[in-house]
Amino acid sequence: MTARLAILASGRGSNLQAILDAIAAGTLDASVVGVFSDKPEAPALQRVPEALRWSRTPKSCGGRAAFDAVLGDAVAACAPDWIVCVGYMRILGEAFVQRFAGRLLNIHPSLLPKHKGLHTHQRALEAGDAEHGASVHFVTAELDGGAVIAQARVPVQPGDDADTLAARVLAVEHPLLLQVLRLAAAGRLAERNGQAVLDGQAVFTPLPLESTAT
Ligand code: GAR
Numbered sequence: 001m002t003a004r005l006a007i008l009a010s011g012r013g014s015n016l017q018a019i020l021d022a023i024a025a026g027t028l029d030a031s032v033v034g035v036f037s038d039k040p041e042a043p044a045l046q047r048v049p050e051a052l053r054w055s056r057t058p059k060s061c062g063g064r065a066a067f068d069a070v071l072g073d074a075v076a077a078c079a080p081d082w083i084v085c086v087g088y089m090r091i092l093g094e095a096f097v098q099r100f101a102g103r104l105l106n107i108h109p110s111l112l113p114k115h116k117g118l119h120t121h122q123r124a125l126e127a128g129d130a131e132h133g134a135s136v137h138f139v140t141a142e143l144d145g146g147a148v149i150a151q152a153r154v155p156v157q158p159g160d161d162a163d164t165l166a167a168r169v170l171a172v173e174h175p176l177l178l179q180v181l182r183l184a185a186a187g188r189l190a191e192r193n194g195q196a197v198l199d200g201q202a203v204f205t206p207l208p209l210e211s212t213a214t
Pocket of ligand 1: 009044109173
């Protein structure tokens with residue numbers, strides 16, 4: 001059965017585009033049933049037909065909790081199987097996380113648990129990390145704190161700045177996200193007691209990026 005994906009995005013939307021391209025190419029058995037943003041001007045919204053776009057500002061909803069509730073109702077109305085945060089730059093509150101528990105995914109540009117939050121590339125450089133990368137994880141109310149499903153690693157190279165490192169990470173983010181979404185769409189992925197579960201087995205070590213994933 002084709003998986004229904006609701007996408008949450010605040011920015012550029014290159015990860016969303018990778019999802020759309022994979023669906024179009026027939027390499028991801030899914031459909032995007034809505035793109036939701038806290039930023040009405042987000043370029044990500046422009047990547048889908050107008051009928052699939054939803055945006056509100058938290059201010060227009062009367063604050064963060066009210067925004068989360070309105071967002072949650074709009075997401076639920078699309079009946080998604082999975083809710084996927086791709087560059088969604090707001091923290092989701094406990095009520096939203098509980099409502100969609102077990103089917104809420106995020107991609108984060110670091111090797112979690114390292115560098116939760118913002119400015120991950122700069123922080124990896126400042127920490128002198130030899131390796132950096134991206135993680136796909138289940139979302140909990142703790143910022144970037146949920147169970148990690150898969151990680152892609154890249155080397156930090158001499159002369160890197162935050163931009164060159166971000167570009168190297170982004171190139172592995174797209175296939176990593178698709179790899180996880182294929183597992184999700186195939187019904188192979190679940191969250192149980194705060195742990196990622198693949199084919200019924202707990203994922204103790206994040207899955208590596210498969211070389212075949214594109
Ligand atoms: C990606 O690098 C994603 O990992 C990051 O924002 C970027 C969005 O790019 N997400 C976060 O930092 C979440 N904390 P995109 O809009 O081109 O997909």
